[in-house]
Amino acid sequence: MRRWDLLVLSQCVLLCLVSGVYSGRTSSYVRTEFPSTDIPLDSEWFAIPKGYNAPQQVHITQGDYDGKAVIVSWVTAEEPGASEVFYGKKENQYDQKAEGTTTNYTFYDYKSGYIHHCLVDGLEYNTKYYYKIGSGESAREFWFQTPPAIDPDASYTFGIIGDLGQTFNSLSTLQHYEKTGGQTVLFVGDLSYADRYEHDDGIRWDSWGRLVECSTAYQPWIWNSGNHEIEYRPDLGETSTFKPYLHRYMTPYLASKSSSPMWYAVRRASAHIIVLSSYSPFGNILFHLLLIVFVINDAHYMEGESMRAAFEKWFVKYKVDLVFAGHVHAYERSYRISNVNYNITSGNRYPVPNKSAPVYITVGDGGNQEGLASRFYDPQPDYSAFREASYGHSILQLKNRTHAIYQWNRNDDGKHVPADNVVFHNQYW
Numbered sequence: 086m087r088r089w090d091l092l093v094l095s096q097c098v099l100l101c102l103v104s105g106v107y108s109g110r111t112s113s114y115v116r117t118e119f120p121s122t123d124i125p126l127d128s129e130w131f132a133i134p135k136g137y138n139a140p141q142q143v144h145i146t147q148g149d150y151d152g153k154a155v156i157v158s159w160v161t162a163e164e165p166g167a168s169e170v171f172y173g174k175k176e177n178q179y180d181q182k183a184e185g186t187t188t189n190y191t192f193y194d195y196k197s198g199y200i201h202h203c204l205v206d207g208l209e210y211n212t213k214y215y216y217k218i219g220s221g222e223s224a225r226e227f228w229f230q231t232p233p234a235i236d237p238d239a240s241y242t243f244g245i246i247g248d249l250g251q252t253f254n255s256l257s258t259l260q261h262y263e264k265t266g267g268q269t270v271l272f273v274g275d276l277s278y279a280d281r282y283e284h285d286d287g288i289r290w291d292s293w294g295r296l297v298e299c300s301t302a303y304q305p306w307i308w309n310s311g312n313h314e315i316e317y318r319p320d321l322g323e324t325s326t327f328k329p330y331l332h333r334y335m336t337p338y339l340a341s342k343s344s345s346p347m348w349y350a351v352r353r354a355s356a357h358i359i360v361l362s363s364y365s366p367f368g369n370i371l372f373h374l375l376l377i378v379f380v381i382n383d384a385h386y387m388e389g390e391s392m393r394a395a396f397e398k399w400f401v402k403y404k405v406d407l408v409f410a411g412h413v414h415a416y417e418r419s420y421r422i423s424n425v426n427y428n429i430t431s432g433n434r435y436p437v438p439n440k441s442a443p444v445y446i447t448v449g450d451g452g453n454q455e456g457l458a459s460r461f462y463d464p465q466p467d468y469s470a471f472r473e474a475s476y477g478h479s480i481l482q483l484k485n486r487t488h489a490i491y492q493w494n495r496n497d498d499g500k501h502v503p504a505d506n507v508v509f510h511n512q513y514w
Contacts, residue, residue: 087513088237089483090405091271091358092443121252121452121476124296130256131292136223138163140201142294142333143218144301145229146308147269150340152232152353154206155305157185158335159218160198160294168201172216176228179217190332193321195287202335210234227302230268232354237486237514241354242266245446245479247273247411248311250453251293254476257496258452259300262478265494269304269353273411274311278453279329285316290329308334309360310347311411336360355483363392398425401441404512407491409479411449416493417472418505419445436468441512450476452496471505487514 124130134141140159148154157170165187171179185203189196201218208214208231215228233239244267249255262270277293279285300306314330316323331346338349347362400408401423423439476496483489493505 087511088235088352088486089356089489089511090403090407091243091356092361092400092405092408121250121254123250123252124256124292126288126292131295133162133295134223134225136219136221138166138219139223140219140225141198141298142291143225143227143298144294144306144334145303146305146335146337147351147353148204148206148337148340150337150351151235152351153208153210154204154337155208155229155231156335156337157183157201157203157205157216157218158333159201160291160333161201161219162198165199166201167220168203170203170205170216170218172205172214174212174214176215177226179215188332190328192287192316192323192329193284193318195284197287197329197332198291200332229303229305232268235352235354237355239354239483240485241356241483242268243356243481243483244270245273245409245448245481246270247409248275248449248453249297250275250278251289251296252452254452254496256296256452258476258478259297261494261496263300265480267304267480270300270306271358271409272306272308273409273448274309275313275411275449275453276311276330276334278313280313280316284321285318285323285329287329290333294333307351307358307360308336310362355486361396393424394427397423400443401425401439404441405443406509406512407481408443408445410445410447415447415472415474416450416477416495416505417447418470418493418507420468420470422468436466438468444509446479446493448477448479448493450478452476470507473504475504477504487511 138161140161143159145155145157148156168185168187170183170185171181172183173180183203183205185201188200189198191197205216210231211233213228213230215226217224217226219225232241244262244265246258246262249258277290279287279289279293282289310327310330315326316328317326336346336349337351338346341350343349348360350357350359352358421439421442421444422436423442424436426433473495477494479491479493481489481491487510489509489511491507491509492503495502495504
């Protein structure tokens with residue numbers, strides 16, 4: 086039975102709804118000075134948990150195709166310790182146990198801690214579970230809620246965040262998101278921005294993991310990678326790609342019969358989520374760039390054209406509902422448009438309205454240190470519905486098989502301000 090189709094591109098997720106008059110708007114809001122400055126490493130937001138070898142950087146993600154499993158991941162600094170998760174339905178009563186694996190890696194002169202990944206499966210839908218990791222006085226306890234059973238009318242709320250980094254703006258985004266009631270984050274790529282530091286400093290991977298733990302330990306983040314996760318540094322003797330990211334962040338790719346952890350699909354409540362990686366080979370499917378041809382901003386314009394030519398016709402044929410992406414450090418939402426008649430060398434290159442096409446939404450505005458992409462093309466194209474160069478995040482509330490409520494929330498110099506609101510209609514129904 087048809088559900089909401091969400092596409093997560095390496096900075097992209099798909100879904101679709103919306104109808105209406107084509108009259109776009111460029112926000113008149115002008116952001117006041119609020120520098121995108123990295124949080125200092127000695128900040129309380131990066132504090133290491135107390136206790137010898139205490140688990141840190143705790144995060145969970147969906148562990149199977151249908152939402153009845155999670156992968157719990159964490160890091161221990163001093164020694165491997167046990168890769169065990171104790172869990173149960175009552176607080177402080179852990180009557181079940183799962184065992185995982187431990188790995189680590191080196192990157193130039195950085196050596197990671199011991200990275201643990203543990204699959205907890207066979208869970209019941211719509212149930213709160215408590216879990217404990219670590220041992221003795223260093224043990225830590227958290228909880229998570231499983232989604233409702235797979236059903237096209239299941240109500241569920243997703244947060245969408247991209248290009249987050251670890252600045253004070255990043256912190257503002259996280260704090261605002263925590264107040265929204267979001268149940269799972271669709272993360273569209275560019276996590277820690279550790280590659281922005283000398284020698285791709287792995288310490289900034291650790292600090293980022295501690296920063297986001299306030300959310301990632303309690304609800305799944307569906308991961309996708311971006312260009313800042315590539316970390317190809319032959320000048321440092323590092324010739325593999327995505328090395329830190331792939332060691333630290335697991336995905337349930339095998340459950341959807343994918344051959345790569347960069348490309349996978351999951352079902353959650355009434356959503357079907359497809360994760361696409363635009364920075365790994367895309368002969369079959371997946372992305373981090375939004376199809377940049379539809380983002381009218383000087384930053385990264387047309388970078389995704391080859392991917393658009395390869396995949397857009399599928400999005401239209403199968404009536405993908407929404408496409409979420411990042412990469413461009415601004416916010417923009419399109420109308421339902423397509424450019425399937427253009428193949429780079431011939432055809433009409435201007436997007437046109439298409440009721441079977443997705444709505445494309447760029448959310449590369451999480452708070453990273455590179456700053457905002459404020460140079461939009463003028464005049465605003467008629468297929469661009471709303472755009473603004475501000476930091477923020479999005480919320481998507483799937484209400485039933487026919488309707489969803491979408492909202493983009495601006496970080497108004499540290500304040501939470503709803504700026505774009507739309508009711509989407511599922512194309513299939």
